[in-house]
Amino acid sequence: MKRRILGTAVAILSGLTLFACGGKKEEAKTEAPANAQEKTDEKDTSAAEKTEASSDGLVYWSMWEATEPQGQVLKEAVEAFTAETGIPVDVQFKGRTGIREGLQPALDAGTNIDLFDEDIDRVNKTWGDYLLDLEELAKANDYEKTANAGLINACREVGGGTLKSIPYQPNVFAMFYNQEIFDKAGVTEVPKTWEELDAACAKIKAAGFTPITSDDAYILSNFGYHLSRINGYEKASEIVKEGKWDDPSVLEVAKAYEDFAKKGYFSEQIASNVWPAGQNQELALGTAAIYLNGSWLPNEVKDITGEDFSWGCFSYPAVKGGKDGVEASNYGAQVFAINKKSKKAEDAFKLIQFFTKGKFDEKLSQESLGIPADSDNKDWPKQLKNVRPVMEELKTRYPWAASAEDNVDMTPILKENFMKLCGGSITAEEFVANLKK
Numbered sequence: 001m002k003r004r005i006l007g008t009a010v011a012i013l014s015g016l017t018l019f020a021c022g023g024k025k026e027e028a029k030t031e032a033p034a035n036a037q038e039k040t041d042e043k044d045t046s047a048a049e050k051t052e053a054s055s056d057g058l059v060y061w062s063m064w065e066a067t068e069p070q071g072q073v074l075k076e077a078v079e080a081f082t083a084e085t086g087i088p089v090d091v092q093f094k095g096r097t098g099i100r101e102g103l104q105p106a107l108d109a110g111t112n113i114d115l116f117d118e119d120i121d122r123v124n125k126t127w128g129d130y131l132l133d134l135e136e137l138a139k140a141n142d143y144e145k146t147a148n149a150g151l152i153n154a155c156r157e158v159g160g161g162t163l164k165s166i167p168y169q170p171n172v173f174a175m176f177y178n179q180e181i182f183d184k185a186g187v188t189e190v191p192k193t194w195e196e197l198d199a200a201c202a203k204i205k206a207a208g209f210t211p212i213t214s215d216d217a218y219i220l221s222n223f224g225y226h227l228s229r230i231n232g233y234e235k236a237s238e239i240v241k242e243g244k245w246d247d248p249s250v251l252e253v254a255k256a257y258e259d260f261a262k263k264g265y266f267s268e269q270i271a272s273n274v275w276p277a278g279q280n281q282e283l284a285l286g287t288a289a290i291y292l293n294g295s296w297l298p299n300e301v302k303d304i305t306g307e308d309f310s311w312g313c314f315s316y317p318a319v320k321g322g323k324d325g326v327e328a329s330n331y332g333a334q335v336f337a338i339n340k341k342s343k344k345a346e347d348a349f350k351l352i353q354f355f356t357k358g359k360f361d362e363k364l365s366q367e368s369l370g371i372p373a374d375s376d377n378k379d380w381p382k383q384l385k386n387v388r389p390v391m392e393e394l395k396t397r398y399p400w401a402a403s404a405e406d407n408v409d410m411t412p413i414l415k416e417n418f419m420k421l422c423g424g425s426i427t428a429e430e431f432v433a434n435l436k437k
Helices: 009-015 069-085 095-108 120-126 135-140 149-158 179-185 194-206 219-231 233-242 248-262 277-283 345-356 358-367 382-393 411-423 428-436
Strands: 058-062 089-093 115-119 166-178 210-212 288-294 311-314 328-338 396-398
Touching: 058 069, 058 095, 058 345, 069 089, 069 345, 069 358, 095 115, 115 120, 115 345, 120 149, 120 328, 135 345, 149 166, 149 328, 166 179, 166 345, 166 358, 166 382, 179 194, 179 288, 179 311, 194 210, 194 248, 194 288, 219 233, 219 248, 219 288, 219 328, 219 396, 219 411, 233 248, 248 411, 248 428, 277 288, 311 382, 328 345, 345 358, 411 428
Parallel strands: 058 089, 058 115, 210 288, 328 396
Antiparallel strands: 115 328, 166 288, 166 311, 166 328
16 A cells, blocks of 8 residues: 655655665566665575574674675674674675575574564565564664664654664765756756656757666555555556556556657667666666656776766656556665564664764765764765655655566566566557557
């Protein structure tokens, strides 16, 4: 169902400082991505080969690799935590594949694991039965005083009304763009409607640039966002889950993308781009202007773009007569959770606070080009300054891909045909007919 977060836009801005590293793999199509660096899931064998810590310490299974910026900061934080508190921590860097495939069997087998982290939806939905209720610990430590209020609400919502996880590395999914191309094309304001996006793309194309790119990892989000803009998420999800391809809104989405394809707004490689071709070879190299992706994107391509790349961001545009507008987006976070069988829950919560408050939350933000989770940490990396206007308007939370991947059996078929549609090889009517087959 559609997810509504309480509070005004101002409250969301102060609490919903969203960012996480993410990028998806085929194995996680129905959830928000964890990080595009998950494509390299080589283990830190010195840590991953361990299964338990000493009896007086904590065992923490991490979704990161030890070589990633997040892993490096968390390792430093663990060492500082132990030095300050005297509590040993056995941190095991499992990587995304390692934790997604190994955590549940380990928990079922009774492996000594005190806390772990992963995506907000995966932790609360897939592993919800293993989570400790954190309401009392949060209250006893006055945790919410400077917490990310919007995401705390989101954690309670996906946790069935109870706080069972603590957010960090928040993320938001939106249109990221090259400000320099916008300037050269004379696009002076970010598009807020589909018609405004059309006009902007025409200027960008006339200036000699590719207006929009995408790839096999992210292209379906375009379909999902447009369908949810028209219907709202709940109805859009019903259409996809139940295969209601005769619904007029499906053809409406297809017509909109067929029109853009005919106008030459999409990359010539959009029908065949395999991640990360769109972001690395087109957006980051300055030939394409716009890419629907997550706020982890600047971190993923920083070695290509360098520090001088001028990042812009706007919410997926509203469509004429649609139910939702720019106030709706997929947003979330990575979260920490405590195993309900842990005998050291208070120490585990202390470690979570150490990660998500103050110095190490700020360092994690700067090192990974992320937005801080602690509301007292006001400095966002410059690459994300234009995410703030998007945050100010967010009121409605879409799940990952905004309905497009809610039917896993249809996902590959929908993707194949949507890529063909954007590439111009099939018409809108053929797109719908292929889905009905």
